[in-house]
Every structure is written in structure tokens, then in C-alpha cells.
Amino acid sequence: MSKVYFTKEISSASLVKIYEALKKDLKGHVGVKISTGELGGHNYLKPELIKDLVKKVNGTIVECNTAYAGKRNTTKDHEETIRAHGFYDISDVDIMDRDGSLELPVRNGEHLKVNLVGKNLANYDSLIMLSHFKGHAMGGFGGALKNMSIGIASSAGKTNIHTAGKVNKPEELWDNLPLQDAFLESMAEACRAVVDYMQPENIVYINVANNLSVDCDCDSNPEAPCMADIGIFASLDPVAIDQACIDAIWNSTDPGKEHFQARVERQNGRHILPYAEKLGLGSCTYELINLDK
Numbered sequence: 001m002s003k004v005y006f007t008k009e010i011s012s013a014s015l016v017k018i019y020e021a022l023k024k025d026l027k028g029h030v031g032v033k034i035s036t037g038e039l040g041g042h043n044y045l046k047p048e049l050i051k052d053l054v055k056k057v058n059g060t061i062v063e064c065n066t067a068y069a070g071k072r073n074t075t076k077d078h079e080e081t082i083r084a085h086g087f088y089d090i091s092d093v094d095i096m097d098r099d100g101s102l103e104l105p106v107r108n109g110e111h112l113k114v115n116l117v118g119k120n121l122a123n124y125d126s127l128i129m130l131s132h133f134k135g136h137a138m139g140g141f142g143g144a145l146k147n148m149s150i151g152i153a154s155s156a157g158k159t160n161i162h163t164a165g166k167v168n169k170p171e172e173l174w175d176n177l178p179l180q181d182a183f184l185e186s187m188a189e190a191c192r193a194v195v196d197y198m199q200p201e202n203i204v205y206i207n208v209a210n211n212l213s214v215d216c217d218c219d220s221n222p223e224a225p226c227m228a229d230i231g232i233f234a235s236l237d238p239v240a241i242d243q244a245c246i247d248a249i250w251n252s253t254d255p256g257k258e259h260f261q262a263r264v265e266r267q268n269g270r271h272i273l274p275y276a277e278k279l280g281l282g283s284c285t286y287e288l289i290n291l292d293k
Contacts, residue, residue, distance in 0.1 A: 001283065001285055001286060001287050002235060002236070002237035002239075002240035002282060002283045002285070002286045002287070003235060003236075003237075003240075003286065003287050003289055004233055004234070004235040004237070004240050004241055004244040004286045004287070004288050004289065005018050005021045005022065005233065005234045005235065005289045005291055006018075006231055006232070006233050006234075006244070006288055006289065006290050006291065006292075007231055007232050007290075007291045007292055008230070008231040008292055009231070009232075009292070010049070010208060010210050010229055010231060010232055011049070012048065012049055012050070012051065012052040012053070013052065014232055015049065015050065015052065015053040015206065015208075015232060016052050016053050016056055017291065018206065018232050018233075018234040018291065019053055019056070019057075019128070019204065019206065019234060021234065021289075021291060022204055022234055022235075022236060024201075024204050024236065026057055026125075026126040026127075026128070026202065026204065027125055027126055027202070028124075028125025028126060029060070029123060029124050029125050029126075030057045030058065030059040030060070030124065030125070030126050030127070030128065031059065031060055031061075031062040031094070031096075031121075031124040031126070031127045031128070032050070032053070032054050032057070032059040032060065032061050032062065032091070032127075032128045032130055033061075033062050033063070033127055033128065033129050033130060033131075033147055033148070033151055033152060034050065034061060034063070034087075034130050034131075034132075034147075035063070035131075035132060035147065035151060035216075035217045035218070036061075036063050036072065036078070036081060036082045036085055036087055036093075037081070037085055037217040037218075038066075038070055038071060038072060038081070038217065038218050038219060038220040039070070039071035039072075039080075039081045039084060039085075039220060040071075040220035040221055041217055041218075041219055041220055041221070041222055042211075042222075043132065043134065043211035043213050043215075043217055043222055043225070044085065044132060044217040045130065045132050045208055046086070047085070047086040047087050047089060047090045048086075048090075049208070050090070050130060051090040051091070053128070053130070053206075054090060054091045055090075055091075057128065059091065059128065060091060060092045060093070060094050060124075061087055061090075061091045061092070061093045061094070062093075062094045062096050062118070062120070062121075062124070062127075062152075063078070063082070063093065063094070063095055063096065063151075064095065064096050064097045064117070064118040064151065064152060064153060064154055064155065064157075064158075065078055065095060065097055065098075065154070065155045066078075066155065066158065066218065067155045067156075067158035067159045067162070067170040067173055068170075068173070068218070070218075070220065071220075072218075073155065073170075075095050075098045078095055079093075079095065082095075094120055094123075095118070095120075096117070096118025096119065096120035096121055096152070096154075097117075097118035097119060097120070097154035097155060097157075098118075098120070099119050099120070100119045100154065101116040101117065101118070101119055101154040101156055101157055102116070102117050102118065102119045102121055102122055102154075103115075103116055104116075104117055104193040104194065104196070104197050105193060105196075106189050106190070106192060106193045107192055107193070107196055108192075108279070109165075109186075109189040109192070109193075110185060110189070111164040111165045111178075111182055111185055111186045111189060112160065112161070112164070112165045112186050112189045112190060112193075113165065114160075114193075115149075115153065115157060115160070115161075115189070115190040115193035115194065116153060116154050116156050116157030116160055116168060117152045117153055117154060117157055117193075117194065117197075118152060118153075118154050118157075119154070121152060121194075121197070121198075124198075125202060126198070126202040126203065127198055127202065127203045127204075128203075128204050128205075128206060129144050129147050129148050129151075129203060129204070129205045129206070129238065130147075130206050130208075131143050131144050131146070131147040131151075131205070131206065131207045131208070132207075132208055132210070132211070132217055133207040133208065133209040133212075133233075133242075133245045134209075134211065134212055134213050134214075134215070134216060134217070135212070135213060135214030135215060135216070135260055135263040135264065136215070136216045136263075136267070136269070137214075137215060137216060137219070137263075137267075138162075138183070138267060139183075139184065139187065139216075139267060139269055139272070140184075140263060140264040140265070140266065140267035140268065140269015140270070141242075141245075141246065141263075141264050141269045142216055142217075143207050143241065143242040143245055144205040144207055144238040144241050144242050145187060145188060145191055145238055145239070145242050145272055145273075145276055145281075146187060148190075148191045148194050148195075148203075148238060149161060149186075149187040149188070149190035149191045149194070150162075150187065150190075152190075152194055153190060155170055156168045156169070156170065157190070158170075158173075159172070159173045160186075161183070161186045161187055161190050162177065162183060162186075163176045163177060163178055163183075164178035164179075164182040164183055164185070164186045165186065166178065180267060180268055181268060181271055184267075184268065184269070184271050184272040184275065185271075185272070185275050187272055188272050188275045188276040188279055188281065189279065191238065191276065191279075191281055192279045192280070192281060195238075195281060200236070203236075203238075204234065204235075204236060205234065205235050205236070205237070205238050205241045206232065206233070206234045206241075207232070207233045207234075207241050207242070207245050208232050209229065209230035209231060209232070209233065209245055209248065210229040210230070211225050211229070212225045212226060212227040212228075212229065212230070212249075212256075212260060213225045213226065214226060214259060214260055214262075214263035225256075226256035226257075226259040226260055227249070227252065227254045227256040227257055227259075227260055228254055228256075230245075230248050230249075230252070231248075233245055233248075235286070237281075237282035237283060237286065238276070238281055238282050239273055239276045239277050239281050239282030239283055239284060240282050240283055240284070240285075240286035242272075242273060243273050243284045243286060244286055244288060246264070246270060246273070249261065249264075
């Protein structure tokens with residue numbers, strides 16, 4: 001059974017503490033994958049929260065450009081947004097698809113044959129998937145699986161996932177959307193390719209469940225959080241950690257949870273979890289270890 005660690009305290013020190021609880025000494029060049037947040041948004045994980053963890057692993061913040069119009073869809077604009085949000089103040093930041101895509105094979109995929117990730121992923125030996133757990137307009141929710149699939153995909157790769165492998169040109173994206181479940185399954189298949197490439201022992205997953213808006217950090221004008229902050233989760237299993245976060249929402253007594261649940265259910269968001277388990281990415285069954293007790 002997979003282990004998921006939890007602490008209610010959301011702080012820079014708690015991020016380091018929960019990483020240490022995993023007892024995983026990441027080797028070599030460590031990429032710390034976050035969402036740098038769309039310009040105008042404000043719910044993304046802040047530099048002051050993540051800086052101690054990034055420094056502890058001597059990591060480089062890594063990102064990829066978006067496939068939608070905004071202030072992160074070109075490397076130039078993305079760099080300006082990263083600077084405005086303060087991430088260059090705490091770390092080097094690598095926009096991994098600034099020079100294009102790296103093609104990864106998708107093993108046993110029903111939709112994707114390849115996953116197009118940022119070319120510079122090849123420069124990293126290990127990864128921390130440091131995800132802001134929140135809602136999402138298309139995925140229902142965003143956590144470790146979304147961060148590893150859409151987040152590591154290049155701009156063309158994001159289109160490939162959103163269209164379930166039908167196109168890889170961003171300008172064609174919104175005219176070629178597949179059925180919702182096919183999109184969710186494609187995200188899981190993209191994760192399978194990343195894990196196979198990096199190897200499971202070289203990736204850890206941390207979800208910060210704060211600023212719980214139903215909207216993603218890719219939204220420049222997100223809806224205000226509908227729930228109180230929950231805490232930080234960490235695991236070596238991307239399925240278990242996202243399942244634990246979803247369970248925390250469903251088991252919450254916060255009245256705002258119904259709004260969050262409605263967003264997840266509208267997009268059939270939980271479907272990604274058993275499908276990812278089917279692909280061998282992890283388990284929906286887990287042991288929750290509360291570090292506060």
C-alpha cells in the first residue's frame with residue numbers, strides 16, 4: 001500500500017519537513033516542477049513558500065510554455081511572467097521547451113503513441129513534482145498527475161494531450177477537443193511516458209492544498225477560493241497523492257466543498273485516478289501518515 005504523508009501546516013519549513021519524511025535523496029540535477037501562474041492570477045505557490053525546498057535539493061525550477069493565448073505561451077512572455085512573480089529571485093528557472101520538444105514513447109496507450117515534453121527534460125536526473133492542488137476548468141482538478149502531464153508537456157505536447165493525440169498544432173487545439181474521458185485518459189498516458197523516462201525512483205510528489213479555487217493557476221482571473229486551506233501532502237505515488245487530496249475534499253466539513261466537488265464532477269475529473277492506476281502509475285489505496293500527530 002502506498003504511503004501519503006500529510007501536515008496541516010503550510011509553511012516553507014513544513015515543505016522541507018514533508019520532503020524529508022519521504023526519505024528519498026534525489027540525485028544529480030533536480031528539476032522542481034511548479035506552475036509559475038498566469039499573469040494576473042494570484043493562487044499559485046509563492047516563491048517565499050517554496051524557496052527553502054528548492055535550495056535544499058539544489059534544484060532548478062522547471063516549466064513549459066502554454067498552448068493557449070496569454071502571458072506564458074511564448075518563452076519571452078513566460079520569462080517576463082516568471083520575473084514578475086518573483087521566481088527568478090529564488091532560483092534559476094528553465095523553460096524546458098524553449099528549444100522545442102522531446103518525443104517520449106507512450107507504453108500501452110489507448111490514445112497517445114508519443115508524449116511531447118520540453119526538450120530540456122533530458123538535462124535532469126530527478127524531479128520534484130511540486131503541485132498546487134486546486135480545481136481546473138477542463139480537468140476538474142489539478143494535482144500531481146496534471147502537473148506531470150500537461151505541465152511537463154511542451155506547447156505542442158499540451159495540444160497533443162488535450163486532443164487525445166489527434167493534433168499537435170496549438171492553433172488547432174480548440175477545434176479538435178475529444179470526449180472528456182479521452183482527454184483525462186491522455187493525461188494519465190502522458191504521465192506514464194514521463195515516469196518511464198525518468199524512472200519512478202527519481203520522482204517525488206508534493207501537493208499543496210491551499211487557495212482552493214475551482215480555477216487553475218493558468219487562469220488570469222481565477223474565482224476566489226471556496227474552501228479553507230487543507231495542508232501539504234507528499235508521496236512517491238502520484239495516484240495515491242491525488243486520491244488523498246480528493247478524499248480530503250470529499251471528507252471535509254467545509255461548506256465550500258460542494259462548489260469544489262461540483263467542478264470536479266462536471267468534468268468527471270476523478271476518472272483519471274482509476275485509469276492511472278490501471279496504467280500502473282500507482283494505487284488509489286493508500287495509508288495516510290499524519291506528521292502532526
